[in-house]
Amino acid sequence: MSELQASGKSRRGSLIALLFDNVISRHYTWRLLATSSILTLSSANFAFDNQGFSQTQAMKPFLKRFGEYSPSTNKYALTPQFLSFSNSFPLLLLCCGIVIGSTLSSMYGRRVTVMVMSIWGIICTPIIVTSQHRNQILAGRCLNSIYIGMEMSVIPIFQSEIVPKQVRGLAVASYQLSFAFGGLIMSGICHRTSTINNDWAWRIPFLCFLFTPTIVATSIFFQPESPRWLVLKGKNDQARQALIAFRRKGSDIEHELQQIIEAVRLEQLRNQETAALHASGGGKKSKLATIINEYVACFRSRTNLRRTLIVLAVNFFQQSTGQAVAGLYGPVVVQRLGVFSPFNFALILTGITGFTYLFNITLNDKFGRRPFLLTSAAWQAVSLFVIAGMGTVEKRSETQNKVLLAFLFLFAIGYCIGWGPLSYVVSAETPSQALRDKTSRMGFVVAVITQFAVVFSLPYLLYAPYANLEMKVCFIFAPIATLATLWVYFCLPECKGLSLESLDLLFEQRISAPRSTAWGKAHKEQPISSTRDGHIVGEGEEVEISASSESEKGQSDIKADDPGMVELAMHRKEPL
Template sequence: MLGFGHLDLKGTFNARLTLTVLLIAFSQFNFGFDNQGFASTQAMDAFIKQFGSYNEKTKKYYLDPVWVSFFNGFMYIGQASGVIIGSYISRRWGRRMCMFTMSIWAIIAATIVITSKSSDQILAARVLNYIYIGMELSVVPVFQSEITPAQTRGFVVGTYQVALYVGGLIINCIARGTGSMPGREAYMIPYGLFYVVPTIVSACIWFVPESPRWLVLKDRPEDGMKALRQLRDGKFTDQEIEEEFAVIVAGIRQEVEQGSFQDIFKRDQFRRTMVVLGCNFLLQATGQIFTQMYGALFVKSLGTINPFTVTIILAVVNTLTAILAMVLTDKLGRRFQLLVGASIQAAAMMTMGGLGTASNITGGMKIGIVSMMVVSSFGYSLGWAPTAHILSAEIPSTRCRDMTYRTASVLNVATQFAVSFSLPYLLNAPYAALGSKVGFIFGSIAVLSIVFVYAFVPDVSGRSLEEVDRLFESSIPMRKFGKVKVDMTVENTKGGDDTVFVHADITPKNQAVHTEDRRV
């Protein structure tokens, strides 16, 4: 039975945690504004006239495919830089400082976007704006995973993708209304939203608690306990809060040194790193960039359906599906959700590619191609879109979380760049001119993603981050993580010599398999 009962939101979220989660999710709206705002406006006649070239033969303005590839590819240079900068700030000065810094930067970048009048300026503006997007990617899922109770972590981190889609839906609706305007206001009105979100976030972020885990990691246990109490008071007893904090402290003291880049590939971290890297690659390689970034331009080239109508349909489907996925992920599990979503993507992309092989593509076939774009987007929003971010935040160890997440995010961005930069050449003449036959490429990758999930992706739904650490330290295969129970106890946390004993009992079906004691 579908619903929120398994999450126990009323019994878990106090006012402070609720407001913190909402503010962090709200910051993600700007990613949706940028992602879908630029995708929609590229199909506007006013945008094409302002930043395109004039064809003397057709007497029409057009966007050069080479420039389009730069416009939708070079921005990832900014995003990769933002990931590195944001991860460093987040690790050194805290999650809140990273969010404050990125918001101030976004206001500066938005000013350059709004004042752009040449193709070079709008290209540079988008690259600069994506530094904000990269910083956001580096901090939001990590911050969310560190402050949320284990049983609702998937639900909360899922807001990352939901907020992106809601932001995209808002800007698509505005673009639909302004698209027929003849002047620069057609696309500048939607871009005006770029100022709103970072201004509010920068003003409010200091009113939310810092991550308790980050505070303990920085040897500030008193502040960490204070932050955890703010996030749990009224919904958990003092004893439950103290027990949770004791486990956090024990886990961090056990891994007191923060991991380097080399550490994430060592034997004890290798499995975790490969899972996170694989998820971030497949998140961007299974076709979502085609449907979301080039969807409006591709639909316009088909000449059958209003491209702005299609972008709104995609935005609505993505938003509703992401909300459904956010509710279900802690109940159905990460593996199951990924397997279903990737299967839908593979089937839709292969069908779209097949329709594009006809020598004479009819109007009905074109509608079928567009429909498969929507179905593929549904599968992506159900599976990879929310779940990859959840896994990236919860799989890395406490010691290596920032470095693993930073490395995976850079791979994520590099994959986006490779796909975005190559798509104009794959889609259009005089280059490969594959059109909808690119579905065969993305469909094949989606099939490989199904194999990857089945073989390597563990299900750690409902586990605390410290329980995840214990599971990876055990000899249990990752595919069986969801079938075992982990009981963790911490003793002597208030001893005079600061001695902590961590006891983890891992049992499948009530049969003891692995018991360990750690002295910290």
Template structure:
């Protein structure tokens, strides 16, 4: 209950500009969600199958051969992998805003190539570019939001990526349902072309957004960072000097004047290996519990268990309920914490996946058993988008040090892509060979994710990014992170945000720290 009141009080400190800037970036996640779900429906449309597939005499219809279906779904993930690898250094060099502009440009070119395709190879190239943009946006959005949002609301803003993903999937499902009735190529072409629309909208809005304040501080542009913080913090907090306190906390952690980001190899040194392992593992489990399976193969799965007549409708309903639960997750992660949601989300996902697998393997299921499959799929997807789905992005975005945050996020999402590639590549074969039994595999990994989270996933709810450094430096077990007391200005900033101490008390230490910085600067000048 205390967490609910604390979060409600924190929302009173969020300004319209903070919501606007985070929303503009979050919109980039819409085309991420749209593309996967869109192609999940497009590849089941008859005109698309006639153009790119082969006639199956046994079934009397056009189908995509298993190998081609696997390649069309899996090869574009190499583009996503490329995006995740190049994005870290790009952000470090030019900042989040220019990186997002580049991302939108790539996202516009990709659909143009797809819509004009005359053969599968050209279509795959278009999807490759789209997924390169997806790899970029999957890193730009959460790292920007984590660096501009206050610690008490970081889960809310970074968690918005899942809301936009599911919103994109919902839009794709609605578009697919309406376009599936068309008997010519315009159906799949319209559904594919709409991927470019969010990118055009974002390009028109990005000029009004500032760079991340932490990126500015790291590049020795503290005055600009202070202006940004003053614009996204409410007037009362600005008058009381909260932005100055935030800048001082960053300075205390030694970010000022360090213009060089750490190299890739530092992800695996003694100080950072634990953080890297956590980020990569949580991103791995996000894929292994079937997130790509549900988004890319929803209609195909319903067809495989004898529900072809309503496959698109069920997919739309699935996406609609996921939007609601993703919206709930934005609040829950700052109320109940990352650790609790992921632990309980894992075993509950596993339970529904096992039920789906068991019901789906029944020969000639009755109406109640078929409804059970649909209900199980709906509930499993809702839980996924309320727990591990956004939880993986939140954890990976906040767990890295300032010198490695972009690379930690990039490397963990690259691992996510590699695992996702294996999942997407294997799914058509698994569905063809064992049908709904595929859910047993994802269910097993879901149970395993819950066990792993209990022992290894730390609770970072409400902590500012500078505090997280202290928590890992203390080398404490994961289950002690929530109760550990930090020190210095980062602790004071956390206390002010949580309403535990007054601004006046924190300001006293701020003056002492500024005096130490001034003395150190004078001493350096003398030398």
């Protein structure tokens, strides 16, 4: 018996070693752990907002306060119009928050943005808690969405820039893990307060919005700034001190710092040269033209175009495969099925998805992004086709409704095993060094626009007196999930284990998505070098310069009045 127990303990020990692989002790200093934990905690308020508004919409006091009375049913209910407005209009302000947050982050730093957004979140909470009519709570949620948008724009980027490459997937994906466990906490609170027969049933969950931003606002300035942002601003000495705080003793700080400095410098010089070649006419450009040109740079070269399209696509697919059916409108849908408590559904769903996120973030750095995203998209497609098929059955039995409910759970698990957490990882690690803020900003805006279209239209697609498709609406989302599966296989390169500087080399060499896994294994420890024309290459590798490239280079040498561009033309190959 003791041998069996020992064997069981050994198997459990090996499983724990597989899941966690001592990542905390091997890769985190206490300062890095503190900073990363603060950023992860900040993400929880996104879940508080999402689940808080989703679940209070099923509470009787909320329905009585903000709904309309129906004499035919003798009940209060929220109108499809109010559901549509309250779940879609805030996304417009969330989009504004993304632009504001990423602009502040680029200009004034990641820490300043986290502080500003936290203070804004604290200000918005009393407006929501004291709501007396629909317009006030809608305005409060819209204003709070600016805070959520700022959070989306800065937290994943900040995380990706401070952690070692070995745990970048874990750190950035913890954004979604925090969302899951924040949702679990909010579900538990809503489950408990749903038994209260007055307005405090929904006010208490909204009052909890104060918790996270208060802690984050009072602690973030005690943490170092992102070393990569500091290098972008020419503050190399401060970047060195930040790396010393974020890396364990024995790490080659100078080597990592020089890799960052050279990668940023070459990227900036290449963008300057490309902009000069595409500029029409002379003279001083207006500020608006300069800003437009900076965004155009994300699409100008073939390398930047590929990286930008990947970020835009991954954000589109994250929001267009129907996750709002189970996530945002799940409690309302379950309430109408009549076979399960919507609050129990939300509590169980957030618990399951939270552990699914934990499974993903502990393993995606070991097995990669592509396997999880492929599995996730295919899983979602199958679940959506089954749900849609069940929706075609007229007058479903209680058993059939329970089967439909089970596949709603399975669909949510499929989403959480890949697309939920990893879309943020891909969005944070794929952009080039110099264009990271702008590329990520565009990606998150695409996500918000897609989410707005889905959330705004769903009530009209689901319920009478409009389209009244009910669960047949999943026939719209299932083909999109199928397309996402194909896109991952053919278009998304594997980035696990590669430094942000090595990713520049992967895209520079135009490695195809199916070949990227093998390429990454061969190059993840290879030092990076550069050629005289500014190409990033692996140390010891040569790049063939085509006649057109030489001609283009000659033009840039003639036009280059900028000393930086002259330096690019004169740059000799050397290790970074």
